[in-house]
Amino acid sequence: MKKDIYIFNDGDLRRKDNTFYFQSGETKKYLPIEELDSVWVFGEVTVNKKFLDFASQKGILIHFFNYYEYYTGTFYPREHLNSGYVILKQAEAYLQEEKRVLIAKKIIRTAINNILVVLKYYSKRGKDLKEVIADIEEKWSLMEDCSSTAELMAYEGNIRESYYKAFNIILDEPDFVFTNRSRRPPKDKINALISFGNSMMYTTVLSEIYQTNLDPRIGYLHATNNRRFSLNLDLAEIFKPVIVDRVIFSLINKRVITAKDFDNNFGGILLKDSGKKKFIEEYNKKLLTTIHHKSIGTAVSYKRLIRLEAYKLQKLITEDADYEGFVCEW
Numbered sequence: 001m002k003k004d005i006y007i008f009n010d011g012d013l014r015r016k017d018n019t020f021y022f023q024s025g026e027t028k029k030y031l032p033i034e035e036l037d038s039v040w041v042f043g044e045v046t047v048n049k050k051f052l053d054f055a056s057q058k059g060i061l062i063h064f065f066n067y068y069e070y071y072t073g074t075f076y077p078r079e080h081l082n083s084g085y086v087i088l089k090q091a092e093a094y095l096q097e098e099k100r101v102l103i104a105k106k107i108i109r110t111a112i113n114n115i116l117v118v119l120k121y122y123s124k125r126g127k128d129l130k131e132v133i134a135d136i137e138e139k140w141s142l143m144e145d146c147s148s149t150a151e152l153m154a155y156e157g158n159i160r161e162s163y164y165k166a167f168n169i170i171l172d173e174p175d176f177v178f179t180n181r182s183r184r185p186p187k188d189k190i191n192a193l194i195s196f197g198n199s200m201m202y203t204t205v206l207s208e209i210y211q212t213n214l215d216p217r218i219g220y221l222h223a224t225n226n227r228r229f230s231l232n233l234d235l236a237e238i239f240k241p242v243i244v245d246r247v248i249f250s251l252i253n254k255r256v257i258t259a260k261d262f263d264n265n266f267g268g269i270l271l272k273d274s275g276k277k278k279f280i281e282e283y284n285k286k287l288l289t290t291i292h293h294k295s296i297g298t299a300v301s302y303k304r305l306i307r308l309e310a311y312k313l314q315k316l317i318t319e320d321a322d323y324e325g326f327v328c329e330w
Contacts, residue, residue: 002037004207006280008273010044013062015054036060038207042276061210063203070184071199073228074206076216083213089318090218097148103316103323104149104221104234108156110325111237112140115163117328118241122170122249132166149221156221156237163241164194167248175259176252185268190248192262192269196276197244198236200283205232205239208307214314235309242328243302247282256282291328 007013011024020031022045031039038061047062055062056077064072093099116133123129136159143155160181167178167190178190186192209216209232219230221237251257261275271279290299293308300308305326315321 003032003035004038004040004284005031005036006040006042006277007045008042008277011046013039013041013045013047013051015051020051020054033058033060038063038203040203040280041065042273059210061207063206065199071203074203076206076210081211081213082215086213086314086318087215087218090215093317094218094220094224100220101147101149101152103313104152105144105146106316106323106325107221107234107237108143108152109140110327111156111241112136112143112159113325113327114238114241115159118245119163119166127169129166129169132162132169135162149223152221170249171252173252182268185266185270187268189259189262189269192271193248193251193257193279194244196271196279197248197283198240200280201236201240201244202232204287204303205236205306205310208303209235209310211307212310212314214310235306235313238309238325239302239306243283243286247279247286251278251282 007022009022009024011022013020013022016030019033020036022029022031024043036058039055040063042065052062052075055075059077061077062075064074066072093103116136119129119133119136123133139155139159139162143152143159146152146155164178164181171190176189179188181194182188182191183195186195206216206229214231216229216231218224219232219234222230222233224230257275257278261272261278263270263272287303288301290301291305292298293300293305309326312321312323312325316323
C-alpha cells in the first residue's frame, strides 16, 4: 500500500531527476515517489511548476493546511481514471431528485449505523448511553420518511447533536468537555480534535476517490455547488464515527493527548503541532488496521475500505446495483 507523507517544517518541495525531495534549512530528505499516495503540508512550503508537473504525472495529491489547521485546498492532478460515462451517470443521478435522495439516504443510513455501533461498543463497557442510543434510533426511524436532501441533512444534524453530547459520557475527562459544535475557530478542545480529524478524513477520502472513475465534484448528500469537492464529504460521513471519533476517544482515554497539546491564543482552541502529530500517528495506525472483509474473504485495511465504498457507490450509480454500506463490527 502506498504511503502518505506529512510535512510540518517550513521548506521547499522540489523535483530532482526522477524523484522528489524536501529541503528544510540544510536538511534534505528524498521522498519515495513510487510509494507515495498523498503529501500533506502543514508548514510553510514552497513548490514550483517542475515539481507539480511531476506530481501530476505520478498521480500524487498534495493537501494543504494553513497555520490555523484549516484545510486550504488540494493540488488535484489531472484525472487519469475519470470516465465520461461515469461522470454522465453521476450527473444524471444528481439531477433526478428521487435518485439523489435514495443515494443520500443510503449514505446517511450507513453513517448512523456506524454511530450506533460506536455508542453500543462503549455502552457494553459500562458507559450509560441507553438514552442517547434510544433518542438516535427514534430520530433515525423518523428520517426514513424524508423526501428531500434538505430534510435528511436536518435529521442528520439533530442525530449528530445527540451523538456529540455522548462524548462527555464516553470520555468523562474534565479537560475535555463538549458543549456545542463550534468551528472556525473551535471553542473547546473536543471541537478542535473533531474539526482537525474531520478535515483529515475529508482529504483521505478525496485521495481514495481519485483512484476510481468517480468525479469528486458531484456529491449527493452535500449539494454540488461552487465548492470544489462534495462527494468526499458524503463518503466521509460513513467513516468519521469509526475512524476519527475512535481515534479521539483513544488519544484522550490513554492520555496521549493532553491539555498541553492545545493553544488558545487565537480567539478559539487549536491543536499545537505536538497534538497534530500525535493525532496523525494514531489516525494512520487506524487507517492501516485490517479487518476481515466477509464479501472478499480476506483482510482489508480501513483505508482500502474507503476506496471499496467508492466502488460500491459507482456500481449503484452506473448499474443500479444493490448498495450495502460498510458498517463496522466489534
